[in-house]
Amino acid sequence: MMRLPRFRYHAPATLGEAAAILQGEGSQAMVVAGGTDLYPNMKRRHQTPKTLIGLRKIDALRGVKGSPARGLWIGPATILTDLEESALVREHYPGLYEAIHSISTPILRNMGTIGGNICLDTRCNYYNQNYEWRRAINFCMKCDGDTCWVAPGSDVCLAVSSSDTAPILCAFGARIQLVSKKGTRTIEAKDLYRRDGIDYLTKRSDEILAGITLPPAARWRSSYRKLRRREAFDFPVLGVAACVRFDGEIVAEARLWLGAVSMAPVEAAEAQAALVGRRLTEETIEEAARLAYPLAKPVDNTDFGLRWRKEMTRHFVREALLEVGPPGSPSGRGN
C-alpha cells in the first residue's frame, strides 16, 4: 500500500486561526480541504508538508450566497457535490455547473472542494507517478530533479493546468479573495494563474483562498466542454469554457478560455474579438474556432497524442459555442 508521510494536523475553527498557523509554520505547512488532490500527491511524495491545516471546521468557508442579479459568493471549502446540486449555479451559471459535474466521480465530488479545485496542482505524466518511478527517470524539474523530460531544453516546467473550474471561472470573470495574517486581497481569477508548471499560482504560500465571487449572471450564457478518455475519473486533456453576453441577437461580449492545454488557462483573445458585434452563426463560430485552436500547444505529458489534442481544440471550441447558442435557443444555457 502507498502510505502517507508523517505530518501534524491542525483543525482550526476560524479563518484567522488558520491564517495564523499557516504564517507561523512557514512554507513547511499547507492547507488541505477535501484532500483528494493533496493526499494522493503526498503518497507519491510530491509534497511532504510537515503540517497540514484542515479547513473542514471553518464554517465561514462554506456555502453559496447571493443571487443571479447581484452575483454569487461561493465558499472555497464547499464540496463540489453541493455546488452541483445548487439551483443557483445550475440555472444561472450552467458552464460552471458543467465543469463541476465533469470532475472525476460522484464519490470524489463528495470530498473535493471548489477551492481545492482552483488550487489543483498542475499535472504531467512524468510527475504524477510514485517516488520509485520518478527515481527511475532521475526525477524531473518539478520535483526532486533538474531536467524537464517533456522538453529537456525547457527552463520552465510545462505541467498542465488540469482544473476543470479554472477556465470557466476565468471566463466568468470570477474574483478570488485571498486572506493571510498580513491582510486580505482580491484578484481576478485569471490573475491567480501563472504559466509555470511549478509556481503555477500567484497566491503566496501564507495565503488562504477565502471566497470566490461570480459577477451577476444577467444576459450571460455559458458552456463548458471537456475532452477526456472516459466519462468518469479522468482529468481534462482539454477544456473549453465559453461565456457570451448578448445584446439582442448580437454578441456584446465573449469570453473563451482553454483549459488543460498549457500551464495556466489560456484566453483566446482573437477569437473573442472576432465574435463581438456579430451574431452567433455557424460561420462566426467556425471563425472563432479557427482563431482559437492555434493557442493550444499541447505537449506529450497527458493522455492522447498531441496532434490530435490540438486538432480537437478547434472542434471543441465550435461545440462549446454551439452549445451556448444565440439567445432564445433552447437549453438552460443561462440567462
Next chain:
Amino acid sequence: MAVGSDGRGLRVVGKPVRKVDGLSKCAGVTLFADDIVLPRMLFCKLHRAPVPHARIVRVDISKAARMPGVMAVLTGKDLPIPFGILPVSQDEHALCLDKVRFVGDPVAAVAAVDEDTAFDAMNAIEVEYEPLDAMMSIEEAIRKPSPRIHEYGDEGNIHKKIALEFGDVERGFHDADQVFEDTFYYEGSTHLPMEQHAAVAAVDPDGKLTVWSSTQTPHYVHRALAKVLNMPPARIRVIACPNGGGFGGKSDPFNHEIVVAKLSLLIGRPVKVTLTREEVFYCHRGRHPVLMQIKTGVTRDGAIKAMHFKSYLDGGGYGSYGVASTYYTGALQTVTYPVENYKFDGLRCFTNKPPCGPKRGHGTPQPRFALEVHLDKIAERLGIDPAALRLGHLVPPQSLTANYLRVGSMGLAKCIDAVVEGSGWKQKFRHLPSGKGIGLACSSYICGAGLPIYWNNMPHTGVQLKLDRGGGVAVFCGEIDIGQGSDTVLAQVVAEVLGIDPYDIRIVFGDTDLTPVDLGSYSSRVTLMMGNAAIQAAERARELLATAVSEKLGIPAERVGFGGGQVFDVEGPERALSFADAVVAAEARFGTIGTVGSYTPPPSAARYKGSGVGPSPAYSYSAAVVELDVDPRTGWVRVDRVHLAHDVGRCINPVLVVGQVEGSVYMGLGEALMEEQVFRANRGGVHRQPSLLEYKSPTTMEMPDVVTYIIEDPDPNGPFGAKEVGQGPLLPIAPAVVNAVYDAVGVRIDEVPVTPEKILKALDSPAKRFGPKGVPEVRWPDPIRVPTPWEGGTGRAAADRRPAEARR
C-alpha cells in the same frame, strides 16, 4: 446420470443459484490475503530496479539493515535457486542475482515492524548497476542479438521459434482461387484486477511453513516454494485466498510469495507483503503484444484451402507461460472454419519489460483478432455476407482439425444465427447511415489444456466428499474462486447429484494441506475438470447411500432416487428417508462416508512436437455483433450495443454465465478501444502509466448494453455437457469492433486499441487504413511437417523435414 440434452430433469444445475460465497463478499466478511493479520506480523517491501537492463555490480544493504525496526534484508544471494511456471523456463529469481531485466525487477527485500519503516528501509538500499543496452520492441530484439537478456533461448534475444506445417500450404495456395494477405498488431494490456497481489507467510514452532496468497494456482506456488526454499513440500502449506480478480495475472508463482516465505523462515515471525498498484503492473504476465501476418488462400465461395500464420510476440523480461502463449497464437485458428492446409511460424522475443503471460484468452485473442478482421476483408472481396461466409464453412462437430484438435460439440452456427437475428444484422450491415456501423466476429476457446504444465500422468483435479450425519456435505477441492464462481459451480454439481440444497454444502478450497490438487484457475479448465471430478465423487457417495437406503426400504438400489433433500423410491416417492437419515444408514452400513473423484483429460490425437498446446477436452464457441457510432470529425467511437452468443455446452448457472459474458465483453472492449501496457523506450524503459487512473480502462460510463444469448450444445466431455465461459466471449470483441468501424466510416484499423487518433489518420490516408506495414525478416526453422487427417496422417510428424528455404 440420465439427463436429457435439453437439460430436463436437472434440479440445481441450470438454475440461477445465488453464489455460495456471495453474501460473505457483499458483507465484507470474506478474507482476502491482505485482510489477514497475525500477531507479531512484519511487513515486507521490495526494492526494485530503476533501470531496464543492467548488471548488478553491488548491492549495499548496510544502511537499511541498521535502521531501527528492520528485522531482515534479503538479496538475490539468499535465494539463488531459479523458478518459473514452465519447466522449460526456469528463468526467474525471487530477487535478481546478477542482472535486472526490466524497470521494476526486484533486487532486495526488507522486513520491518511496520510498513513505513519497511518503505524507508527499502529506499535506503543502494544498488550500483552497469547498464546494458535495452531491448524495447519486437523489432529491436530481433535486430540486436546482443546483449542477450537471457543466456538461454533459441538465439540472441529470441526466446522461442516455432514452425509447424499441417498438409502442404504451397499446394493449398496454388489450388485457391484467390490469396489474401494482411498484417496486424495487437497491443499488450494488463489484467487490472481490483485486488492487488498480497501474501502472508508464517512458520510454526516445528518449522512448518504456511503461505496465504492471492493466487490462482496454489499447487504451482507450492512446488515453486519447495524448490526455491529447498524444503520438503510436506513442510509447506499454501492456502489460496479468494482472489479479488485474477484474469491470469495471478497464475504464476511470484517472487513476493517466495520472499515473504524466506523472511518468515529467517525471522520466525509472520511476514506480509501487499503490492502497490504500480507493482502489480510490474508483475504483469498480461497480454503479449503481437505482430501478425496472415496469408489465406480461398475458393470463390470462401472455403479455406490454405493458411499461413506468422506471429511475433513481445515477451518481456522472463519466460513465464510464454512458450505456451506462443504456441497458442497458432493453435486455435483451425477449430472454427476448416483449414485444409495450415502453416504456423511463431516466435517470442525477450524484451526489457515486465514479463507477459496468460491474460484471459491466453495467446488467442491476438490471432483471433487478425483472423476475424482478415475474414471480414475476404468476405467483402468475395462479395459474400460475412455471417454467411462463416456459416457456410464451419468445422463439423466430432471431427479432427488439420492440427489434430478434436472438436466435440460445436454450437457456432447457433451462435451466429442468434446474434444475426438478435441484432437485425441483415437489415443493418452495409445499410446504416455513415458514422453508424455493425460488425461481426466469431471465436472458440479451450476448456482446459489436455496436458498438465509439468509432465506427469496424474489427474488434473481431485474432489473429496465427506458426508456428515446431520446431512451436511463438505467438499474438498484445490480449486480457487477468482470471482468466476467456481465454488458455486462445485456446490451446484454436488447438490445436483446428491439431490440436496447447495447451501447445505461447505466448500473447502485451495489449501495444499487439506484439499486434493486442482491445477488452478486458468485455461478455463475448472468447470469442466473439477465438475467431472465432483460428479465422480458424488456418484460414488450416492452409490453408498443408495445401497444403504435400498436395504432399509427393501427395494432394489436402482429404484433409489435423490432429490429435494430426500432419498426415495422412484416408484413411490412417499417411501423416503431424509438425506441426513440416508447418511446415517450408510454410515452404519459402511463406516465413515467419504468419497473421492478425479479427472484426467482424454488423450490427444496430436502426437507431434509442440502438440501439447491446443488439445482440450472440449471447445466453446462465441459469436459477437457490435453496433457502434464513429464521429468522422473526431474519430471518437461509441459502442452502443454488443450482442454475444456463447455456446457453453450446458449452462450450470445462468447468472454466472451472463456475468462472465459481460465481464469478457467489458475486458474485450478495453483492449479494443483503449488499454495499453506501454513503455517509454527513450526514458529508461519506464512504464508509461502504472496507475489505475492513467492506464485507461473503460468505466461503467463506457460500457454499452450487452445482449447475451446462451447457447447450449452439450459436450460429451463436459459435466452435464458444460463447457467454458470465462475467457471465450472476450475473443470476438476486438475484431467485431474493428469490423464495425469499417462498416461505419470505411477505414480498416488493423491494430488495437482503436483510438480516435488512429481513425483520423486512417481517414486521412490514401489506403484508408491504419496498421503495421510489415513484419521483420526472420529465418524460420524448417517446419515440423505433419500430414493432415485427410491426407491419412496419424497425428505424428512426417519423418522428413523439408528445408524452409528450398520450398520458396
